Amino acid sequence: MKVKHIAAAAAAVVCLAATACSAATTSADPTSGAPTAGYPVTIRNCGKEYTFKEAPKRVVVMNGGSVAEVSALLELGLGDRIVANAQSYGASEVPGRAAAIAKLPTGDIKLNDMMDIPREAMIGLAPDFVISTYNGGFRAEAGFATREDLAAVGANTYAPESSCGEVSTVSGTPSIEDSYTLLRDLGRIFGVSEKAEKVIADSKNEIADIQAKVGNLPKKKAMLIIPGMAMGSEFSSVGGTAIWNDIMAKAGVDNVFATASDQMFANPSREQVAKADVEVLVVVDYMSEDPDADAAKLFGEFPQWDAAKKKSYVVLSDSIYLGPSNDIAVDKIAHVAHEEAF
Secondary structure (H helix, E strand, C coil): CCCHHHHHHHHHCCCCCCCCEEEEEEEECCCCEEEEEEEEEEEEEEEEEEEECCCCCEEEECCCCCCCCHHHHHHHHCCHHHEECCCCCCCCCCCCHHHHHHHCCCCCCCCCCCCCCCCCHHCCCCCCCEECCCCHHHHHHHHHCCHHHHHHHCCCEEECCCHHHCCCCCCCCCCCCHHHHHHHHHHHCCHHHHHHHHHHHHHHHHHHHHHHHHHCCEEEEEEECCCCCCCEEEEEEEECCCCCHHHHHHHHHEEEECCCCCHHHCCCCHHHHHCCCCCCEEEEECCCCCHHHHHHHHHHHHCCHHHHHCCCCCCCEECCCCCCEEEEHHHHHHHHHHHHHC
């Protein structure tokens, strides 16, 4: 989780979608002269083109408050390419995922105040591919290595297209398709498109099966909250506009605060939360000691909710964000919201 830690938390959690396009040709292996299938690969990203003569071998994954990118690399079997990873969430719906991320090399880097990799440390890692969760991860004024800095040392760069700022070609509402785009982009860059397409197909099939069960049922109303993400006001981490709305919709649920803001977080008042028609509570585990206790506390504060009366809630972590596991979130939400269908 495209998910920045506390001070970096709110800004970075925003980076949860990705889109880019690529084209592939065939080149020769420089050592043997034999064709290297699929290369060079050219990716257009954030308004510029980047050409990969071969699959990256020294990958650095910046934090940006996300685990989408590192999770996608692991899902595609590319963990051995990572020489330094700054992404961590501490929890996952995928068995073994959090432990696998924790075991990745960090490059022994002293992170900056944004909990990310500063310029000199980045250059010292000698990467050939650097992934940021947003284009701001390459800003010189923030103390990061720029795309030009990295190109000068032989490293290509990538950020989700929807997080490219003014040069983004992506428009519209964040959706699960953004996760599929991220997988496809990495599949092309690393020459594992077949694997990427299988992950995508499996996800689509799982979601289609769930929608076949709940698609014709009346949609339940839900509120999503990240209790462990303190950003000032009491309900500043209540979900607004983000990929989770598409995830919830596919599970037969509507986010009651989806239209309250065009930002990732709705930030409603206590009065608005009290008046909300909440039939299902979605609790996102972000460094919480006890997310079940978080749900119980909210139910105690708002006993008028149908969710409180029925103790109807689900705890999620990385699957609710951009990444390779959105189908798990769809499944878990659907089972709680429409248990009669399963």
